[in-house]
Amino acid sequence: MxxxxxxxxxxxxxxxxxxxxxxxxxxxxxxIRYLFRYTSEFGDAERNGLDVLIVDxxxxxxxxxxxxxxxxxxxxxxxQADELVRAARVPVFLLDExxxxxxxxxxxxxxxxxxxARNGAEVHKVALDGQFSCGGSETYVRWVERLLGLRPGGxxxxxxxxxFQLAIAKSPIRMEEELRRKIEExxxxxxxxxxxxxxxxxxxxxxxxxxxxxxxWRRPWNMNAKAALDGIPPSALWATDDGGFGQVGCIYTAQxxxxxxxxxxxxxxxxxxxxxxxSSAAASRDPNVRKADNFDVLTRNTxxxxxxxxxxxxxxxxxxxxxxHMLAGLRVPAxxxxxxx
Numbered sequence: 001m002x003x004x005x006x007x008x009x010x011x012x013x014x015x016x017x018x019x020x021x022x023x024x025x026x027x028x029x030x031x032i033r034y035l036f037r038y039t040s041e042f043g044d045a046e047r048n049g050l051d052v053l054i055v056d057x058x059x060x061x062x063x064x065x066x067x068x069x070x071x072x073x074x075x076x077x078x079x080q081a082d083e084l085v086r087a088a089r090v091p092v093f094l095l096d097e098x099x100x101x102x103x104x105x106x107x108x109x110x111x112x113x114x115x116x117a118r119n120g121a122e123v124h125k126v127a128l129d130g131q132f133s134c135g136g137s138e139t140y141v142r143w144v145e146r147l148l149g150l151r152p153g154g155x156x157x158x159x160x161x162x163x164f165q166l167a168i169a170k171s172p173i174r175m176e177e178e179l180r181r182k183i184e185e186x187x188x189x190x191x192x193x194x195x196x197x198x199x200x201x202x203x204x205x206x207x208x209x210x211x212x213x214x215x216x217w218r219r220p221w222n223m224n225a226k227a228a229l230d231g232i233p234p235s236a237l238w239a240t241d242d243g244g245f246g247q248v249g250c251i252y253t254a255q256x257x258x259x260x261x262x263x264x265x266x267x268x269x270x271x272x273x274x275x276x277x278x279s280s281a282a283a284s285r286d287p288n289v290r291k292a293d294n295f296d297v298l299t300r301n302t303x304x305x306x307x308x309x310x311x312x313x314x315x316x317x318x319x320x321x322x323x324x325h326m327l328a329g330l331r332v333p334a335x336x337x338x339x340x341x
Contacts, residue, residue: 013060017256019236043076045087053088058095061107081115103292137164165313172217187260195286196267262310266318272326
């Protein structure tokens with residue numbers, strides 16, 4: 001659209017996603033700062049100042065726009081959804097209601113429709129029925145949603161799908177070995193985990209702290225800094241920089257991105273007990289989410305995101321014995337040649 005002369009912007013609430021887009025496209029497009037923007041930038045925008053505004057990851061829209069040291073004149077006095085609707089003649093919202101992962105995020109079809117009604121905007125809803133993530137496997141995405149209770153039916157046996165490889169690991173060591181093998185074959189791969197361990201800043205000498213400890217397996221989170229250090233990318237570029245493997249990503253660095261193979265570590269914030277999931281805010285290290293009234297829903301949504309980042313396959317590991325036993329009972333293939341810790 002920009003090449004056709006359309007006054008267009010793309011906006012998300014994700015620092016990682018926006019910074020990555022700016023970096024990747026900046027070599028080819030001028031004015032990159034105004035092409036890829038944040039959803040918090042439109043409080044004082046001219047009404048219909050844009051022809052088209054594409055709001056990606058719109059489930060991350062917040063109730064109101066607010067950020068540290070925000071100047072009073074930047075506050076519009078209306079909801080963030082209203083700001084975005086007013087900013088363009090044609091605002092486009094792309095969202096998945098099962099991907100809201102923070103208590104301040106209120107982006108739903110209903111809330112956006114209400115903002116449109118308040119601002120006299122005509123609504124056209126388009127169902128994105130085509131599945132392009134997870135190798136195009138609708139089977140896998142629906143399996144994950146049933147597994148996590150985001151879709152009726154409860155956990156179901158894995159039926160298999162030629163377009164997507166799913167496996168469970170008996171140890172994080174075997175999980176990482178499998179992903180390293182994929183990288184040696186020329187694929188991209190990343191390990192993610194629920195936010196159940198502290199996230200330390202780099203040591204004075206620049207090395208990362210192995211915050212995630214599972215038995216003898218120890219790994220750091222992605223860099224808790226804004227600049228690259230000794231080949232380790234900043235957190236915003238963890239998912240796309242070749243140096244990202246070796247650190248574990250969390251929901252805030254993985255959401256919005258895809259890689260060939262993903263591994264998701266399910267922490268003790270979500271465990272299976274007898275015939276149901278139990279979530280535990282006490283196990284979370286996310287200071288915002290652990291206080292949320294809807295912690296259970298946010299946690300399930302988080303794991304839905306982490307489990308669906310792989311384009312070709314996913315390896316699942318749970319730190320909880322009973323949860324691993326439940327997963328094994330769903331006919332999910334176990335990685336062969338398990339390594340003992």
